[in-house]
Amino acid sequence: MKNKMNNRDVNPAPNGRRRFLKIGGAAVIGTGLFFMTGCSDDDEILMENTPPDAFDLGGGNLGILNYAYALEQLEAAFYTKVIQGSYYSNAPASEKILFKDIYNHEVIHRDFFKTAISAAVDQSKVLPELEFDFSAVDFSSRDAVLGLSQVLEDTGVRAYNGAGQLIDATDSAGQTYLLLAGKIVSVEARHASAIRDLINPGSMDFAGDDVLIGLGGTGPAFDKAAAPKTILNEIIATGFLKTAFTAFNLPNF
Amino acid sequence: MNFIKILDILSNDKLLNEKSSRRDSFQQFKNVGKNVAMASIPFALAATSSKTKAATNAMPSAAMMASNEDVLKFALTLEYLEREFYQLGLDSGVIPEADQTVFNTISKHEDAHVDFLLAALGLMDGDLKPTFDFTGAPGGLNLDPFNDYPTFMALAQGFEDTGVRAYKGQAGALANDGALLTYALQIHSVEARHAAQVRRMRGEKGWITKSQNTLPAPFAAIYGGATPESNTVQGGVDLSGLFGAAGGDDAVTEAFDEPLTMNEVLTIGGIFIV
Numbered sequence: 001m002k003n004k005m006n007n008r009d010v011n012p013a014p015n016g017r018r019r020f021l022k023i024g025g026a027a028v029i030g031t032g033l034f035f036m037t038g039c040s041d042d043d044e045i046l047m048e049n050t051p052p053d054a055f056d057l058g059g060g061n062l063g064i065l066n067y068a069y070a071l072e073q074l075e076a077a078f079y080t081k082v083i084q085g086s087y088y089s090n091a092p093a094s095e096k097i098l099f100k101d102i103y104n105h106e107v108i109h110r111d112f113f114k115t116a117i118s119a120a121v122d123q124s125k126v127l128p129e130l131e132f133d134f135s136a137v138d139f140s141s142r143d144a145v146l147g148l149s150q151v152l153e154d155t156g157v158r159a160y161n162g163a164g165q166l167i168d169a170t171d172s173a174g175q176t177y178l179l180l181a182g183k184i185v186s187v188e189a190r191h192a193s194a195i196r197d198l199i200n201p202g203s204m205d206f207a208g209d210d211v212l213i214g215l216g217g218t219g220p221a222f223d224k225a226a227a228p229k230t231i232l233n234e235i236i237a238t239g240f241l242k243t244a245f246t247a248f249n250l251p252n253f
Numbered sequence: 254m255n256f257i258k259i260l261d262i263l264s265n266d267k268l269l270n271e272k273s274s275r276r277d278s279f280q281q282f283k284n285v286g287k288n289v290a291m292a293s294i295p296f297a298l299a300a301t302s303s304k305t306k307a308a309t310n311a312m313p314s315a316a317m318m319a320s321n322e323d324v325l326k327f328a329l330t331l332e333y334l335e336r337e338f339y340q341l342g343l344d345s346g347v348i349p350e351a352d353q354t355v356f357n358t359i360s361k362h363e364d365a366h367v368d369f370l371l372a373a374l375g376l377m378d379g380d381l382k383p384t385f386d387f388t389g390a391p392g393g394l395n396l397d398p399f400n401d402y403p404t405f406m407a408l409a410q411g412f413e414d415t416g417v418r419a420y421k422g423q424a425g426a427l428a429n430d431g432a433l434l435t436y437a438l439q440i441h442s443v444e445a446r447h448a449a450q451v452r453r454m455r456g457e458k459g460w461i462t463k464s465q466n467t468l469p470a471p472f473a474a475i476y477g478g479a480t481p482e483s484n485t486v487q488g489g490v491d492l493s494g495l496f497g498a499a500g501g502d503d504a505v506t507e508a509f510d511e512p513l514t515m516n517e518v519l520t521i522g523g524i525f526i527v
Contacts, residue, residue: 097458098458098459100500101458101460101500101504101507103499104496104499104500104504104507104508105460105500105504105507105508107496107499108492108496108499108500108504108505108508109508111495111496112487112488112490112492112508115490116487116488116489116490119489119490157442160438160442161435161438161439161442162435164424164434164435164438165431165432165434165435166431167428169425169428170428174428175425175428176488176489177488178424178425178428179421179424179425179512180487180488180509181424182420182421182424182438182441182510182512183421183487183509183510183511183512184508184509185438185441185442185445186417186421186441186442186444186445186510187445187460187507187508187509187510188442189442189443189445189446189449190445190446190448190449190459190460190510191449191459191460192446193445193446193447193448193449193450193459194449194450194453194459197450197453202351202352202354202355203354203355204354204355204357204358206355206358206446206447206449206450207358207359207362207443207446207447207450212362212443213439214365215365215369215436215439216369216372218365218368218369219361219362219364219365220365221361221362221363221364221365221366221369221440221443222365222369222436222439222440222443223438223439223442223443223446224439225435225438225439
């Protein structure tokens with residue numbers, strides 16, 4: 001397994017085309033040093049100020065695993081702040097149980113990815129611990145916590161749904177990774193549903209038209225599936241991410 | 254439960270192989286629809302004959318996996334079951350006013366899932382549809398879900414949690430076709446949203462702790478199976494005992510949903526299939 005991942009990891013970008021997606025810290029966003037590439041059909045974003053020694057997520061399945069690990073680091077860091085905040089400490093018991101559960105799940109996801117990737121490849125290829133800055137979030141506000149939780153969970157669902165097809169499942173390790181993505185994405189969807197119902201109880205929002213799409217003319221009944229570059233750009237836009245890393249070799253669509 | 258009948262349905266390739274009928278019904282669907290995304294599906298399926306075979310042959314366990322068509326037909330069986338269950342539930346008046354928005358929403362989604370799968374398979378509504386009996390008589394039960402709301406809720410939870418596990422179990426089989434895999438995942442996570450909602454309405458957590466079954470005893474299999482919901486080994490890593498500060502093994506099992514095999518799902522579904 002180790003060799004295979006190493007081989008994939010050094011593969012150049014698909015079709016020999018250079019990937020311009022770079023992930024910078026929030027400070028980069030603040031200074032506005034990013035712009036769209038000229039390709040009309042491709043909305044990859046180039047960000048400057050990424051340190052030359054920034055970690056690259058890698059290619060192939062390793063890249064996807066590191067990408068998932070980054071998402072889980074973000075979620076776990078956020079819920080760590082939530083349960084340290086005053087909304088949580090003053091929340092009704094039912095909401096406390098819910099947020100403690102979600103915190104637990106995300107910590108487990110994060111630590112699982114760290115362990116699993118570390119077992120498969122050299123430590124130098126494992127995404128380092130990322131730094132986040134949630135100072136813009138009011139963790140005393142129920143609305144703020146629930147609203148951001150909803151965005152994060154819905155984002156997780158779109159991210160894993162999009163990542164599935166990018167996993168090379170032609171060997172048994174790849175099949176395992178695909179199944180793992182499936183095992184986690186439905187839990188993210190359960191979280192999203194529960195948080196959405198907390199925000200608007202008894203409504204259709206647990207699986208609302210705002211988050212679902214139709215396929216081939218059906219009504220909205222399908223979750224979205226988003227490409228890593230879309231998700232990573234959204235994460236950059238939040239300003240929460242402080243550690244720069246790049247995604248030059250990540251499979252995409 | 255009539256296993257043979259379900260397997261017959263699943264192995265009935267006749268309709269799929271009639272290209273003209275597939276094209277016609279697809280054309281009909283396309284005329285109704287506004288989105289061209291669907292256009293890729295029948296062609297993706299058509300392409301499976303040559304391209305997919307090469308891909309699946311490279312897979313170590315390809316022989317154990319269902320064909321893409323069989324997976325879609327399997328999904329259609331489940332979606333037919335869910336669609337009919339919610340339609341009958343909404344028509345029966347068993348659902349209290351306060352809960353109707355939720356079940357109307359779920360019902361609309363299941364309608365759309367059936368429509369989508371029919372179009373993908375090139376089938377007409379009613380094709381390959383089993384006859385359902387929600388009393389559970391085919392499985393030796395005597396339930397009354399359309400007069401007894403707790404029973405209706407329990408079955409709804411059971412169907413949704415089963416649906417999540419069923420789609421998950423087939424992801425690997427669809428890996429040779431990225432578009433189909435993605436469509437299946439897009440349904441899979443919606444089933445999970447439904448499941449969490451119904452569970453919470455029943456006073457449970459939205460996630461599954463170990464293999465705890467709060468449904469009638471005959472439905473324990475919904476949380477069991479070869480890889481039960483109580484599984485703690487993920488990607489070869491045994492996570493049991495590692496997360497004492499993060500909810501312990503209960504949370505470990507909640508954090509990962511588990512798959513059911515096609516046969517496990519059909520055994521559960523067979524309780525309601527005449």
